[in-house]
Amino acid sequence: MIRLEDIRKVYPGTTTPAVSGLSLEVPEGAIAVLVGPSGCGKTTTLKMINRLIEPTGGRILVDGRNVLEAEAHELRRSIGYVIQQIGLFPHRTIEDNIATVPRLLGWDRARIASRIDELIELMDLESDMRTRYPAELSGGQRQRVGVARALAADPPVMLMDEPFGAVDPIIRARLQDQFLELQARLRKTIVMVTHDIDEAITLGDRVAILNVGGILEQYGAPGDVLRDPANEFVADFLGSDRGIKRLSLIPVSSVELDPGPVLSPAASTAEARDAMARYGIDWVAVGEGDRLDGWVPADELAGPGPVGDARLRRFQTRLSATSSLKEALDAVVSSHTSVAAVFDGERYLGMLTADRISAEILR
Ligand SMILES: Nc1ncnc2c1ncn2[C@@H]1O[C@H](COP(=O)(O)OP(=O)(O)OP(=O)(O)O)[C@@H](O)[C@H]1O
């Protein structure tokens, strides 16, 4: 859907290029994230795609059309753009901000009004915000208006420059979740810029890691880049917790679970000791069928049993199949049993151990 071919930008009056020979492709419906240190040419690259900045060289194709031969104004209206630092017009109300491109396109009043209603709802904003000014909204709300404005004319392609940059980590995580839900429905082709590698990994179907001078060091799926960094720059940029970051991309459902040392409540203490020896642990779990009642440490198993008579402890963290292996690892290291128990609602599915999780990192 978007193809950059050997694009270059040398700003007038400078000698070192801001972007040098960058080539990459973004398939239809995918999110590509440009990530890299400050000043590495991310914004410059993004702005060349809708020609807010004219490239010095190279070719840019959007939906098969050569952008450099298109009429620049018309092009900008057909591509949604979220500006770094939000960039809402401060003296226009929220609804006027959102209506910017539809008005330029000459939509009639009724159509614009109903589109604004739709977007306010879509972005989880309140309708009484329509007539407020940007300064009368919170940072997170303003960012959502920025996204709504870019979506207004329903462009197939969106360019987003640090769309969630100006908010605190909690709101940011929520906006990212909302954004992914939205994208699952809208399937836009998106090029997004961030300097936050975690955001790139969370949101990107592909990540492009740029170095100073707009040099593309690596481009690929986040899982692939994390597993096989192309060079030291990429490895450094990904950080020393690269393995753990990869775990955040793998759902529990994709690995085989261990049934775990689960005994029926009627089992004897001798059977419990057998199970503990087999697993090399000093506790057993008690349950029946797809029910897991809890666990009990070895030194509380007195007498011949049954084990169901012991005082059972709850598995504190209950994971689901959609949890990530990173969450599973967190459950493992913060539990007394050193396992993560996985459930589907009340139904017990199995357990994960640190060994099992680390085998996934090494795959
Ligand atoms: N109009 C301009 N004239 C000259 N140099 C410029 C101009 N705009 C940007 N630059 C330079 O080009 C390089 C890339 O800038 P760009 O804004 O693309 O970086 P960025 O990766 O978006 O950085 P940040 O993460 O800080 O937003 C920088 O060195 C910057 O100083």
Ligand SMILES: [Mg+2]
């Ligand atoms: Mg920038």
